[in-house]
Amino acid sequence: IKELILLTIIVGSGLVSALPPTKIGTTKTNHGDVPVLGKGRASLQQVRNPHYRFNGARAIYRTYLKYGVQPPDYLIEAVAKTDALNTAAEGKRDTGSAAAIPVNPNYDIAYVTPVSIGTPPQTLHLDFDTGSSDLWVFSSHLPASQIRGQTIYVPANSSTAKLLADHTWSITYGDGSASRGNVYVDNFTVGGLTVENQAVQCALQVSTSFTRESNIDGLVGLGFSTLNTVVPKSQLTFFDNAKPHMDEPVFTADLKWKSEGTYDFGFIDEKKYTGKITYVPVNTSPGYWTFTSSGYAVGSGNFSATSIVGIADTGTSLVYLPPSILTAYYRQVEGATSSRTYGGYVFPCNSKLPSFTFGIGEARITIPSSYISYAPVTAGSSTCFGGLQSSSSLGINIWGDVALKAAFVVFHGGNPPTIGWAKK
Ligand SMILES: CSc1ccc(CNCCO)cc1
Numbered sequence: 492i493k494e495l496i497l498l499t500i501i502v503g504s505g506l507v508s509a510l511p512p513t514k515i516g517t518t519k520t521n522h523g524d525v526p527v528l529g530k531g532r533a534s535l536q537q538v539r540n541p542h543y544r545f546n547g548a549r550a551i552y553r554t555y556l557k558y559g560v561q562p563p564d565y566l567i568e569a570v571a572k573t574d575a576l577n578t579a580a581e582g583k584r585d586t587g588s589a590a591a592i593p594v595n596p597n598y599d600i601a602y603v604t605p606v607s608i609g610t611p612p613q614t615l616h617l618d619f620d621t622g623s624s625d626l627w628v629f630s631s632h633l634p635a636s637q638i639r640g641q642t643i644y645v646p647a648n649s650s651t652a653k654l655l656a657d658h659t660w661s662i663t664y665g666d667g668s669a670s671r672g673n674v675y676v677d678n679f680t681v682g683g684l685t686v687e688n689q690a691v692q693c694a695l696q697v698s699t700s701f702t703r704e705s706n707i708d709g710l711v712g713l714g715f716s717t718l719n720t721v722v723p724k725s726q727l728t729f730f731d732n733a734k735p736h737m738d739e740p741v742f743t744a745d746l747k748w749k750s751e752g753t754y755d756f757g758f759i760d761e762k763k764y765t766g767k768i769t770y771v772p773v774n775t776s777p778g779y780w781t782f783t784s785s786g787y788a789v790g791s792g793n794f795s796a797t798s799i800v801g802i803a804d805t806g807t808s809l810v811y812l813p814p815s816i817l818t819a820y821y822r823q824v825e826g827a828t829s830s831r832t833y834g835g836y837v838f839p840c841n842s843k844l845p846s847f848t849f850g851i852g853e854a855r856i857t858i859p860s861s862y863i864s865y866a867p868v869t870a871g872s873s874t875c876f877g878g879l880q881s882s883s884s885l886g887i888n889i890w891g892d893v894a895l896k897a898a899f900v901v902f903h904g905g906n907p908p909t910i911g912w913a914k915k
Pocket of ligand 1 (some may be wrong): 620664667704707
């Protein structure tokens, strides 16, 4: 009401002029500089109120009051109903956006994202993993021998950390790596989006493969909370905790080949993709983002329509598909073999590779051949390891980073959840 009185005084006294302003100085306001046009004249720059929610019924209601006419009951009810709808919408205004940074400049082994934990905030770089649902970190509870350059979370240094007494966790991943520990709750912030009392699982023990990954300070599980390993009471993922406060119950992955991408929470950034997003159903049992691809093509070959049930897993580097698809792909690669020595398909690094296309409904996502020549089997070798490997020993097909970075992927946590794919 203060601003209204101020504005009325200025307008009422004719101080605001329609004359072209001759700027003789500026005065500070919270919307930037306002030009002062000489004695007794001012020009006011209008700014949009981002939180204003239009209420048509209220505009009509005010007109009745302005001309002294008693508003009818239906109008009073309409104003209340619209306000209620606006308030419900206003409750969900949180969004976040954070970088997805390759842990290695030469090979996209994994991507880490900066997060803040606790008070004062402790910044760690965590691997956002849609293939699991534990949020765990290297911590001050680890023996020094298991830490090799990682940043640790020290709950004792956070005034908002609270131990979840008698709760423990223990997890083993598909690649055999593992970790276990105890549980705190604390403030957890990703790209400006904060969840209070997020379960932060502190490692007391990690396997050597984690110790060796000095750029990964822990994981943020973005699978479904049914997979969380905390006992006796399982905990919710960051996404499940954040969902009720977000504009939309979504997060998106825009991973990139050998460069920095982004994870967005609560909104879909139209600038990050081309064409349309094709959504397909998700089977949330047992807790992965499981969907069915409609088929594949090798290079410029014919599209083979066949259902491929698999998971979208940002925490897995490569793509793992049925042996028949691998045979179809690698028979097009000069010198390719399935090597027992290296545990998968390898080929001469200078071999020409075809691209690989997979179907999402009628849509097609093509993985460029450069993403599939993954890395030399050992530093400096002229034999390269393929980005497409067989899923026969896993019992599950996995669309890992090699596929995800070829697309803009929407993990939609609605009811029911769906997954959307777009070209970019
Ligand atoms: C040792 S670095 C590492 C990063 C992520 C994960 C979780 N997903 C992997 C597929 O099981 C495991 C290990």
